[in-house]
Amino acid sequence: xxxxxxxxxxxxxxxxxxxxxxxxxxxxxxxxxxxxxxxxxxxxxxxxxxxxxxxxxxxxxxxxxxxxxxxxxxxxxxxxxxxxxxxxxxxxxxxxxxxxxxxxxxxxxxxxxxxxxxxxxxxxxxxxxxxxxxxxxxxxxxxxxxxxxxxxxxxxxxxxxxxxxxxxxxxxxxxxxxxxxxxxxxxxxxxxxxxxxxxxxxxxxxxxxxxxxxxxxxxxxxxxxxxxxxxxxxxxxxxxxxxxxxxxxxxxxxxxxxxxxxxxxxxxxxxxxxxxxxxxxxxxxxxxxxxxxxxxxxxxxxxxxxxxxxxxxxxxxxxxxxxxxxxxxxxxxxxxxxxxxxxxxxxxxxxxxxxxxxxxxxxxxxxxxxxxxxxxxxx
Amino acid sequence: xxxxxxxxxxxxxxxxxxxxxxxxxxxxxxxxxxxxxxxxxxxxxxxxxxxxxxxxxxxxxxxxxxxxxxxxxxxxxxxxxxxxxxxxxxxxxxxxxxxxxxxxxxxxxxxxxxxxxxxxxxxxxxxxxxxxxxxxxxxxxxxxxxxxxxxxxxxxxxxxxxxxxxxxxxxxxxxxxxxxxxxxxxxxxxxxxxxxxxxxxxxxxxxxxxxxxxxxxxxxxxxxxxxxxxxxxxxxxxxxxxxxxxxxxxxxxxxxxxxxxxxxxxxxxxxxxxxxxxxxxxxxxxxxxxxxxxxxxxxxxxxxxxxxxxxxxxxxxxxxxxxxxxxxxxxxxxxxxxxxxxxxxxxxxxxxxxxxxxxxxxxxxxxxxxxxxxxxxxxxxxxxxxxxxxxxxxxxxxxxxxxxxxxxxxxxxxxxxxxxxxx
Numbered sequence: 001x002x003x004x005x006x007x008x009x010x011x012x013x014x015x016x017x018x019x020x021x022x023x024x025x026x027x028x029x030x031x032x033x034x035x036x037x038x039x040x041x042x043x044x045x046x047x048x049x050x051x052x053x054x055x056x057x058x059x060x061x062x063x064x065x066x067x068x069x070x071x072x073x074x075x076x077x078x079x080x081x082x083x084x085x086x087x088x089x090x091x092x093x094x095x096x097x098x099x100x101x102x103x104x105x106x107x108x109x110x111x112x113x114x115x116x117x118x119x120x121x122x123x124x125x126x127x128x129x130x131x132x133x134x135x136x137x138x139x140x141x142x143x144x145x146x147x148x149x150x151x152x153x154x155x156x157x158x159x160x161x162x163x164x165x166x167x168x169x170x171x172x173x174x175x176x177x178x179x180x181x182x183x184x185x186x187x188x189x190x191x192x193x194x195x196x197x198x199x200x201x202x203x204x205x206x207x208x209x210x211x212x213x214x215x216x217x218x219x220x221x222x223x224x225x226x227x228x229x230x231x232x233x234x235x236x237x238x239x240x241x242x243x244x245x246x247x248x249x250x251x252x253x254x255x256x257x258x259x260x261x262x263x264x265x266x267x268x269x270x271x272x273x274x275x276x277x278x279x280x281x282x283x284x285x286x287x288x289x290x291x292x293x294x295x296x297x298x299x300x301x302x303x304x305x306x307x308x309x310x311x312x313x314x315x316x317x318x319x320x321x322x323x324x325x326x327x328x329x330x331x332x333x334x335x336x337x338x339x340x341x342x343x344x345x346x347x348x349x350x351x352x353x354x355x356x357x358x359x360x361x362x363x364x365x366x367x368x369x370x371x372x373x374x375x376x377x378x379x
Numbered sequence: 380x381x382x383x384x385x386x387x388x389x390x391x392x393x394x395x396x397x398x399x400x401x402x403x404x405x406x407x408x409x410x411x412x413x414x415x416x417x418x419x420x421x422x423x424x425x426x427x428x429x430x431x432x433x434x435x436x437x438x439x440x441x442x443x444x445x446x447x448x449x450x451x452x453x454x455x456x457x458x459x460x461x462x463x464x465x466x467x468x469x470x471x472x473x474x475x476x477x478x479x480x481x482x483x484x485x486x487x488x489x490x491x492x493x494x495x496x497x498x499x500x501x502x503x504x505x506x507x508x509x510x511x512x513x514x515x516x517x518x519x520x521x522x523x524x525x526x527x528x529x530x531x532x533x534x535x536x537x538x539x540x541x542x543x544x545x546x547x548x549x550x551x552x553x554x555x556x557x558x559x560x561x562x563x564x565x566x567x568x569x570x571x572x573x574x575x576x577x578x579x580x581x582x583x584x585x586x587x588x589x590x591x592x593x594x595x596x597x598x599x600x601x602x603x604x605x606x607x608x609x610x611x612x613x614x615x616x617x618x619x620x621x622x623x624x625x626x627x628x629x630x631x632x633x634x635x636x637x638x639x640x641x642x643x644x645x646x647x648x649x650x651x652x653x654x655x656x657x658x659x660x661x662x663x664x665x666x667x668x669x670x671x672x673x674x675x676x677x678x679x680x681x682x683x684x685x686x687x688x689x690x691x692x693x694x695x696x697x698x699x700x701x702x703x704x705x706x707x708x709x710x711x712x713x714x715x716x717x718x719x720x721x722x723x724x725x726x727x728x729x730x731x732x733x734x735x736x737x738x739x740x741x742x743x744x745x746x747x748x749x750x751x752x753x754x755x756x757x758x759x760x761x762x763x764x765x766x767x768x769x770x771x772x773x774x775x776x777x778x779x780x781x782x783x784x785x786x787x788x789x790x791x792x793x794x795x796x797x798x799x800x801x802x
Binding site: 040043065098103104107109112113114116117119120124126127129130131133134137139140141142143145146147148149151152153155156158159160161162163164165166167168169170172173175176179180183184187189204205207208209210211212213214215266267268270362364365366368 | 427428429430431432433483485486487488490493494496497498504505506507508509511512515516518520521523524525527528529530531533534537538544545546547548549550551552558562565566568569571586587590591592593594595652653654655656657658659660668672787788789790791792793
C-alpha cells in the first residue's frame with residue numbers, strides 16, 4: 001500500500017518571528033536575519049523572537065519544568081496543532097503519533113562554573129565532584145535535559161499521546177524523522193503524526209561542542225554561500241513542527257491540505273571530496289526531482305561541503321532560486337529539515353511554487369533531499 | 380497466505396542473529412549461563428570514586444574499556460561487540476544487507492573533558508563557559524567534537540558494519556531498545572528493507588548520570604550486599620540499580636532468511652506502543668497507557684492474551700513501576716496472569732536504560748530457545764499488591780511466546796511479542 005501523505009499544519013518560531021507569515025516574509029526578504037553578535041562574542045547567534053508562552057503553554061508549572069529548547073518545541077508544536085485544526089480534538093490527539101528530532105537540554109551554567117572552579121583546588125576531586133553534584137544539581141533539571149522529554153512535554157501540555165519516538169543525530173535526524181513518519185503513513189502503519197524539531201542556540205554548552213572542531217562562523221553573520229573567508233555556521237534558536245497525515249485522513253477530517261510530502265530521501269556516505277555532490281545528485285533522482293520551482297538549502301556554511309552543494313545545485317536546478325535556511329533562521333541542526341519542509345509547504349500552499357526541493361547536508365554526516373509538491377500532484 | 384506472511388499479509392519478521400554484552404559477560408552463551416544460574420552482575424562501582432554517594436553500586440561492564448572513558452565511546456564499544464556476535468551468528472559477511480536502528484544514550488561533554496578545558500584556559504579566578512570556549516578555540520580539542528555529538532555512535536557502527544542508508548539514532552528513554560526493534564520490524568513490513576540491525580547500547584554509568592537518577596529517588600540505596608539491591612516485585616523494593624551493556628538483533632524478512640538458508644531463532648510477532656501525558660516520570664494512575672501498549676502488541680501479533688506463555692518484565696524494582704506493570708499485565712491477561720511466569724532480568728544485570736529493551740528482547744528469545752525462564756533474584760518478600768507468579772529459580776517450561784515490556788520517563792510504553800513460530 002502507498003498512500004499520499006499531506007501536510008495540514010505548520011508551527012514555526014525562530015529569529016524570523018512566529019508563524020508562517022513571518023517566515024515567508026523572511027524567506028522573501030534579502031535582509032540579514034536578526035543576529036546577536038554580542039552576548040556570546042566572538043560567536044554570533046540568531047536569537048529566537050520573544051514569545052508569549054502562555055498562548056501555547058498555559059500552565060506556569062509546565063513552563064518552569066522545561067528549559068528553553070523544550071519550551072520552543074512545545075510552543076511550535078502547539079501552533080502546528082492549531083493550524084491543523086487538531087488542538088481542540090482530544091480524541092484525535094490521543095491517537096496522534098509524534099516523531100521528534102532533538103539533541104539534549106541545557107546545563108546549569110553557574111553550577112558547572114562553580115564546580116570547575118572548586119575542582120581546581122580540591123584535595124579529593126572525585127569526592128568534591130560527587131558532593132557538589134548531589135547538592136547543587138536541581139533534581140528536575142535531568143528531565144529538562146533528556147532528549148525524549150521534548151516529546152514527553154508535548155504529550156503533557158498538548159495531549160498528543162499516540163506514542164512518540166525521538167531521533168537524535170544532528171541534521172540527519174530531522175530528515176529521517178520526516179522520512180520515517182512519511183513512510184509509516186504512506187504504508188498505512190499510521191494515519192497522522194506531529195513531526196518536528198527544536199534547537200536552542202543561545203547556550204554556551206552548545207557553542208562549546210561546535211567550537212570544538214571549528215564549525216562556528218565568527219565574528220559576525222555573513223550569507224551562507226558567501227563565507228569562504230570565514231566558513232562555518234551561525235546557530236539559530238527555533239522550532240518547527242508539521243502535522244503529516246494521509247490525504248484520506250485529512251479529507252475525512254475536512255481540513256485543508258497545504259502541500260504533499262512527495263518524497264524524503266536520505267543517505268549516509270563516507271565523506272570525501274566530491275561525496276556530498278554525488279550523494280546529493282543521487283538523492284535528487286531518488287526524490288523524483290527534475291525542475292523544482294525553488295530550492296531551500298540547509299547548507300551549513302562549512303568549508304568544502306557548502307561549495308560542493310552550491311555547485312551541485314547549479315547543475316541540478318539551474319533555473320530555480322536557491323535560498324539558504326541559514327539566511328532565514330540560522331542553522332538549527334536537528335530542526336533544519338523540519339524548517340525547510342515547513343517553508344516549502346508554505347510556498348506551495350501560497351501558490352508561489354508547485355514543487356520545492358529541500359536539501360539538508362549535515363555538517364559531519366548525512367545527506368537528505370525532500371520534495372514538497374502541490375497536494376494532488378502525482379508521486 | 381504464504382508461510383512467510385503474517386495473518387495481516389505482512390512480511391514475517393525473523394530473528395537470525397543475537398548478540399549480548401552485560402555485566403554478566405560478553406556473548407550469548409556466558410550471559411545465558413549466568414542468568415539462568417541466578418548470578419548477579421551488580422557490584423560496587425570502581426570506575427570512579429563513590430565517596431559520599433547514596434548509591435555506590437551498579438551493573439557496570441568492566442571488561443570492555445574505552446579511551447577516553449566516556450559514555451558515547453563506551454556505548455560504541457559495547458554495541459560493536461554485540462553487533463559482531465549477532466551478525467556473525469546470522470552468517471552474514473561483507474556489508475550488512477539492511478538498515479541500522481540504534482538506541483543510544485544521550486550524549487554531552489563529561490566532567491574530565493570540562494576539567495581539561497578549564498585547565499587549558501589557564502585562569503586564576505572563577506571558571507565560566509567563556510573560558511571553556513576560549514580553550515576550545517585553541518583547536519587542541521577538536522577531536523572531541525565528534526565524540527560528543529549525538530550521531531557519532533551510530534555513524535561509526537554504520538561504517539563498521541556497512542549498513543545501508545541513513546542510520547537512526549533514537550531515544551524513547553528506558554524503552555529505547557524496544558523502539559529500535561520496532562523501527563526495524565516496521566521497515567521490513569513496509570518492504571523497505573530485507574534486513575535490519577537493531578541495537579540498544581548504554582555505557583553511561585558515570586558520576587553525573589548516577590547522581591541525576593539518585594536525585595530523582597529512582598535508585599536503590601541498599602548498597603550492601605550489592606547483589607541484593609535490585610528487588611523487582613518484592614515488597615521491600617526500593618529503586619533500580621543502574622546497569623550497562625548492549626544487545627543487537629539481526630531482523631530479516633523471513634522469506635529472505637529462509638531463501639538463504641539462515642537459521643531462524645524466533646519471530647518478532649508484534650509491537651505495541653502508547654504514549655502517556657500524565658506526568659514526566661510517573662504513569663497514569665489508571666494504567667491505561669501501559670494496558671494499551673500491551674494490548675496493541677498482542678493485536679499486532681494477532682494473538683489473544685491467553686497465548687502468552689511468559690512475561691519478560693520491565694521490572695525495574697522501583698515501587699511505582701512494578702505496581703503499574705503488574706496492574707497492566709493483570710488487566711490485559713486477566714485472572715490467568717496470576718499463573719503466568721513473570722521474571723525481571725534487571726534483578727541480575729540492573730537497569731541497562733537505553734539498552735534494556737534490546738537486551739531483554741535477546742533474553743526473551745533465549746527463553747524460547749531453551750524453554751527456560753530465568754529467575755528474578757531477591758524476591759524474598761512478596762508484595763501482596765502484586766499477585767503474580769514471579770519466577771525465583773530458573774524454571775523449565777515450554778515457551779512458544781514471550782511478552783517483553785519496556786516503559787520509560789516521558790510517557791514511553793513499548794511492548795514486544797516474540798514467538799517460536801509464526802502466530
